[in-house]
Amino acid sequence: MSNKRPWGLHFGRIFGIEISVHWTFVLMIAYFAVSKGSSFVFFVLWGFLCVLLHELGHALAAKACKIKTKRIMLLPIGGIAQLERIPKNPWHELIIAIAGPTVNFVIFCFCAIGIVYFQPELFDVVKDGEKEIVSFKDIVEQPIYIQLFFLNGILFAFNLIPAFPMDGGRIFRAILATFMNYLKATRIAARVGIGFAIAFFFIAMLFPSASGFNTITMSLLAVFILLSAMAESNLVKTRTLFEGRTASDAMITEFTSASPQDPLWKLIDLMKKSLQADFPVVKEGKVFGVLSRNQLFFSYKKHGPGVLVGDIPFIELDGVPEDEPLEKVLEKFNSNHTPLIPVVREDQIIGIITAATVDRFGAMIEATEQGETGKYQH
Numbered sequence: 001m002s003n004k005r006p007w008g009l010h011f012g013r014i015f016g017i018e019i020s021v022h023w024t025f026v027l028m029i030a031y032f033a034v035s036k037g038s039s040f041v042f043f044v045l046w047g048f049l050c051v052l053l054h055e056l057g058h059a060l061a062a063k064a065c066k067i068k069t070k071r072i073m074l075l076p077i078g079g080i081a082q083l084e085r086i087p088k089n090p091w092h093e094l095i096i097a098i099a100g101p102t103v104n105f106v107i108f109c110f111c112a113i114g115i116v117y118f119q120p121e122l123f124d125v126v127k128d129g130e131k132e133i134v135s136f137k138d139i140v141e142q143p144i145y146i147q148l149f150f151l152n153g154i155l156f157a158f159n160l161i162p163a164f165p166m167d168g169g170r171i172f173r174a175i176l177a178t179f180m181n182y183l184k185a186t187r188i189a190a191r192v193g194i195g196f197a198i199a200f201f202f203i204a205m206l207f208p209s210a211s212g213f214n215t216i217t218m219s220l221l222a223v224f225i226l227l228s229a230m231a232e233s234n235l236v237k238t239r240t241l242f243e244g245r246t247a248s249d250a251m252i253t254e255f256t257s258a259s260p261q262d263p264l265w266k267l268i269d270l271m272k273k274s275l276q277a278d279f280p281v282v283k284e285g286k287v288f289g290v291l292s293r294n295q296l297f298f299s300y301k302k303h304g305p306g307v308l309v310g311d312i313p314f315i316e317l318d319g320v321p322e323d324e325p326l327e328k329v330l331e332k333f334n335s336n337h338t339p340l341i342p343v344v345r346e347d348q349i350i351g352i353i354t355a356a357t358v359d360r361f362g363a364m365i366e367a368t369e370q371g372e373t374g375k376y377q378h
């Protein structure tokens with residue numbers, strides 16, 4: 001499988017899991033180094049070490065549930081553990097989701113013990129009637145166990161907010177899914193998430209900070225939660241809708257292929273006469289790849305109408321077998337950055353799938369409820 005990791009700096013492997021750092025992360029550290037000084041940079045790096053451990057917690061729990069983790073990526077907004085698949089069993093989802101925050105909680109507890117031993121006065125919040133709390137400004141100058149206490153406390157609490165994409169959202173959905181169906185559980189969890197997003201947005205607007213920093217962060221968080229809730233809802237809806245369906249269910253069989261010997265003008269001509277804008281590149285029935293409309297236009301502009309399909313770059317990709325689960329086919333759209341997927345039977349192309357045909361197929365299933373789509377085939 002060719003899996004691109006376009007913006008990641010590869011850092012090595014832990015337990016066989018690739019660890020990557022997004023280039024914007026490096027940029028962020030460089031920015032802090034220049035603008036805030038070394039103690040702040042170390043504070044941020046400690047924070048991201050805890051994020052990495054949090055993600056490793058998810059990854060190891062996933063491994064225990066027999067799900068591989070492709071990679072862990074650190075971004076300025078946090079970390080992502082890319083699991084090979086989403087667990088279908090709600091108990092597995094629960095275990096995997098809880099494992100991340102648990103790591104932070106354990107570190108938090110160890111640091112709390114450290115504080116009790118070395119600086120018990122820190123916990124004397126009220127002293128002589130005055131509050132003594134370590135301020136955010138000072139925290140970067142504190143001993144490491146105090147920094148880690150603070151960082152892990154925040155990571156733990158933040159991730160338990162019951163809204164996607166936070167772990168709390170997954171934990172909440174998993175608990176619901178133990179006594180109701182998965183789609184309904186997701187819908188409820190997504191709605192609660194949207195409720196949180198609205199609440200965050202109002203808090204951001206009603207209590208603006210002097211610097212404006214909190215307002216921006218809270219608003220961004222609100223948007224982030226909102227988008228994630230909708231995405232998760234759609235994902236699960238699609239997954240439920242397409243369960244048990246295969247590539248051949250969603251393909252159309254009336255389509256035009258491009259041969260490597262075709263000149264570009266011929267395809268432009270075909271495009272004018274039909275709805276098709278992207279073409280499978282096929283020679284004697286065998287699939288070589290996909291020529292997207294953008295690639296076609298680009299090469300047409302650059303090389304002129306007479307150049308042949310075989311001489312210009314196209315997306316190199318194999319067709320999917322007709323009995324490939326539809327869910328897997330959908331993943332291919334993203335991983336191959338392709339607008340079209342050819343479907344093959346014994347190495348010969350028999351149909352194509354595009355985002356539009358998948359949408360239409362989904363609508364058909366919904367409209368006919370049980371999805372007796374066999375009736376629609378000719």
Ligand code: ZN
Pocket residue numbers: 054055058100101159167
């Ligand atoms: Zn997590």
